[in-house]
Every structure is written in structure tokens, then in C-alpha cells.
Amino acid sequence: MSTIHTPTSSGHHLVSPDGKWYWDGVAQEWKAQPGTTATEKPAPPKSEPARGLTSFTGNVRSADLAEGQAVLVWARWILIGTGLLLSFWSPKDLGTLQVQLAAIIALAFGNFYLHVQLLRGHPALDTVVYAASLADIGVVTALVLVQGGYQSPVFIFYFAAIVGISVAFPTWLTAAYTSLVVGVYGVICLVTAPIADDPAVFTRLLMIAAIAVCGNLFARSEAKRRADAIRVHSELLDEVEQRSSIGGKENVASS
Amino acid sequence: MSQVREVRSAKQAEQEDLFFGQTVIVWARWSVIVAGIVLVLWTSTSVSLLTQTMPFFLVLMAVNFFLHGRFVMGSPLNRFVVTVASVVDLILITAIVVLWPGSHGLNNQFFVLYFPVVFAFALVFTRKIEVAYTGLAMLLYAGACILAGTVPFDLGNEDKVLVMRLIVIAAMGFLGNYYFRIQRDRLAQAGKAAAA
Numbered sequence: 429m430s431t432i433h434t435p436t437s438s439g440h441h442l443v444s445p446d447g448k449w450y451w452d453g454v455a456q457e458w459k460a461q462p463g464t465t466a467t468e469k470p471a472p473p474k475s476e477p478a479r480g481l482t483s484f485t486g487n488v489r490s491a492d493l494a495e496g497q498a499v500l501v502w503a504r505w506i507l508i509g510t511g512l513l514l515s516f517w518s519p520k521d522l523g524t525l526q527v528q529l530a531a532i533i534a535l536a537f538g539n540f541y542l543h544v545q546l547l548r549g550h551p552a553l554d555t556v557v558y559a560a561s562l563a564d565i566g567v568v569t570a571l572v573l574v575q576g577g578y579q580s581p582v583f584i585f586y587f588a589a590i591v592g593i594s595v596a597f598p599t600w601l602t603a604a605y606t607s608l609v610v611g612v613y614g615v616i617c618l619v620t621a622p623i624a625d626d627p628a629v630f631t632r633l634l635m636i637a638a639i640a641v642c643g644n645l646f647a648r649s650e651a652k653r654r655a656d657a658i659r660v661h662s663e664l665l666d667e668v669e670q671r672s673s674i675g676g677k678e679n680v681a682s683s
Numbered sequence: 684m685s686q687v688r689e690v691r692s693a694k695q696a697e698q699e700d701l702f703f704g705q706t707v708i709v710w711a712r713w714s715v716i717v718a719g720i721v722l723v724l725w726t727s728t729s730v731s732l733l734t735q736t737m738p739f740f741l742v743l744m745a746v747n748f749f750l751h752g753r754f755v756m757g758s759p760l761n762r763f764v765v766t767v768a769s770v771v772d773l774i775l776i777t778a779i780v781v782l783w784p785g786s787h788g789l790n791n792q793f794f795v796l797y798f799p800v801v802f803a804f805a806l807v808f809t810r811k812i813e814v815a816y817t818g819l820a821m822l823l824y825a826g827a828c829i830l831a832g833t834v835p836f837d838l839g840n841e842d843k844v845l846v847m848r849l850i851v852i853a854a855m856g857f858l859g860n861y862y863f864r865i866q867r868d869r870l871a872q873a874g875k876a877a878a879a
Contacts, residue, residue, distance in 0.1 A: 495865055495866075496862070498861070499858055499862045499865070502861060503858055506850070506858075510847065510851075510854075514843060514846075514847055517843045517846075518838070518839060518840060518843060581844045581848075584798075584847065584848060584851045585851070587798050587851060587855065588854050588855075588858070591802060591854075591855065591858045592858065595862045626725075627722050627726050628792035628793070630718075630721065630725075631722065631795055631796070632792070632795050634714060634717065634721075635714065635796065635798055637714075638710075638711060638714030638715075638799040639798060639799050639802055639855075641710060641714070642707045642710055642711050642714075642803045643859075645706065645710060646704065646707045646803075646806045646862075646866075647866075649703055649704070649706065649707075650703075650869075653870060654869060657870060
């Protein structure tokens, strides 16, 4: 919000560019300037026009998701790198290897695009990120199914995928994705695992959920800390401005 | 990540991160405790086995009640105690991998208990400590598998599975700490932007 740092007319508060609103840091809201006939609050800043490969439909980019995208992208690179290494390590049969390599390479292309967008400073749209994470889960599930379900050792890549999701996505989406993973993998295990291994299945599912809870808990806690830090600074700033106006001193911004 | 000057001193930042992040470690430990208790109750085949294994989890539960209680009361424990408790988690999980009746080492399926513990630790501590902790977890797990005689070192399927699991343990630590550093940077930026 560049507007709050560009006071234009008043020396006592941060004022919107049209001069009709001032920012009340204590109440954390825009208020109408006395003696003006303000009818609308300042419009939010316009989003940048989409260009080239960034022109997917919609323009929603959440700040938290944009920051969390870096974790998602690196989690996916780990999945891709490890998947490639292990695919070439004592492959069992041609069909399995073909499915593995096709899925991993497709994932690598998608991740390359997302990584380039991040490096250019244009994080991908929310919907694209959500779809990419669904693709991660789909690829891991496909590999698990190809390798015999419960017996497949690649289920551990669910953990890497859930780590990224838990820190980047809002709580309800994290819960939805985690439920999807637990549900799908749980069904696969129930069908393919011997009854004696049910405790191991339970442990796997519980730990997937635990990772999601820990990651999301931390992300929410950090968001709150950040909001608190900004609020405290704004309150202090506003208090200083109010004191300077009461004391008759000129505000720095108006000098 | 752009370099932003911290408003807080490095020591203050670490203390605050530990204060606010401790809850994640506590919750990760709760997940391990719940899993352990359910497994003990579920898989015990005799009274003696149940009475021998359950006390470990009861002690861990008591410790975590204490840690969680201190956190809720606003006086969480210091870095040393948190680190020691986290190392005890690793030792306990390794003991499960080595000693659990039925399957040992690489064949034991409870290695997944390492994941939330390593991830939660990485969300709270600085990179050097996190690397040491993650390395310790990998070392303990690899040692447990080798000690149990389940790794043939023939570059076959067992070796491959071990490498895969070690990579994912490392990934948990790396991703958790990477996110931790992003968040610390954002917090610094938020403070700087508001102060500007």
C-alpha cells in the first residue's frame, strides 16, 4: 500500500492521494477527513496486467501463497531429483520405468515454469499453484499404484508434498489437500496391505496429518507475528503524529 | 531472498523464534506420542510387552504436558532444554526402529515418526543447529538399519530404500528451515516497511 506512505496534504496523519481520507493507525482503518465529502474509500492498487506465459485466467496472487511457493517449488525439485535417481537405480521392468519417467519429466517441466516465474518476481496465480500441488499428489499416487500400493516405498514423497502445501496454503485448503491424500492413500493401503500391517498404515496416515498440522500452525503463527509487528509500528507512528499535532509541532511530512 | 536488516538483534530474534516456534515442536511430539500409544495398545501380544513398552510413552507424555503447560502459561523453556527434549525424541524413535518386536531396522515401518519431529525442529532453529539435528536423525536411522543387519550394501533394493528415506528426512529439515528463513525475512521486512 504505497498510499499510506505518501501523505499529500495534512501534516497530522497519513492521507490518501485524493486528500479525502486519513489513516487511523489505532483503529486500523481509513477515516474521512473532517470538512470533506468523501464518498468512497481509496481503491486498492490495481494489479499488474498479465503478460506472456503469466496470462492464465484470473489475477489472484496471495502474498502468503507467493512466499510459500518457493517451498513448494523446492519440495517438488526434491521429489523430481530423487525420483529420477531412484528410477535409474535397479529398475524392475520397462512398463514401470516408462510410467515413472513420463510422470517425473512432466512434473519437471511444470516446476521449471513455476520456478522461472518465481525468479522473475511473478509468482504463479493461485489456481495454477493449487493445480500443480494436485499434480504432485497425482504423480505420487500413480507411482504408488504402479509399484503395488502399500508395498511401494515412494509413499514418503507424500510428506514432501504436504510440507509445501501446509506452509503455503490457507488452513482450509491444507485440510482439504491433506484429507485427500489421507483418504486416497488410506484406501489404497486398505486394499493392498495385509491386515497385520494396519498399524503401519495408521502410523503413515497419522504422520502425514501431523506434518500438515505442524506446517500450517507455524505459518499461521508467523502471519500473526507479522501482523502484530505492523500493527504495533502503525500504532506508535500514529501516537507520535497525534502528540506532535497536540503539541503544535510541525509534522515532518508537511515540512 | 533479499537481505534486510533486522530491527531485532540476532539474539532477540532467536529467542522470539524459539518462543513462538516451540508450539510446533510440542505438537509434533504429541503426534509421535499418540502414534506410539496407539501402536503399543494395538500390537501388544502379551501383558508383559504392554507393561514394558507403555511407560516410555507415559514418561514422554508427562514431559510434553510439562513443556506444553509452560508454553501455555507464557514461560516456555530455554533453547537448551528444547534441544535436549528434541534429541530425546530422536533417540526414542530410533529405539522403536531397532527394538520393536517383529520387524527391525529397515523393515520397521515406524521410521515415518522421524518426519514430523525433524520438520518441526527445522521450523524453529537456525540453519546450523537444524543441519546438525537433521544430520543426527539421518545418522541414527542409518545406524539403526545397519545395526539391525538389514542393509546388505550391495546397491540393491534395500540400499535404494534406505537412501530414499534418508533423502526425505533431509528434505524435511531443509524445507522446514528454508521456510523458517523466508518467514524471518518477511518479519524483518514488515518491521522495516512499517517503520519507514
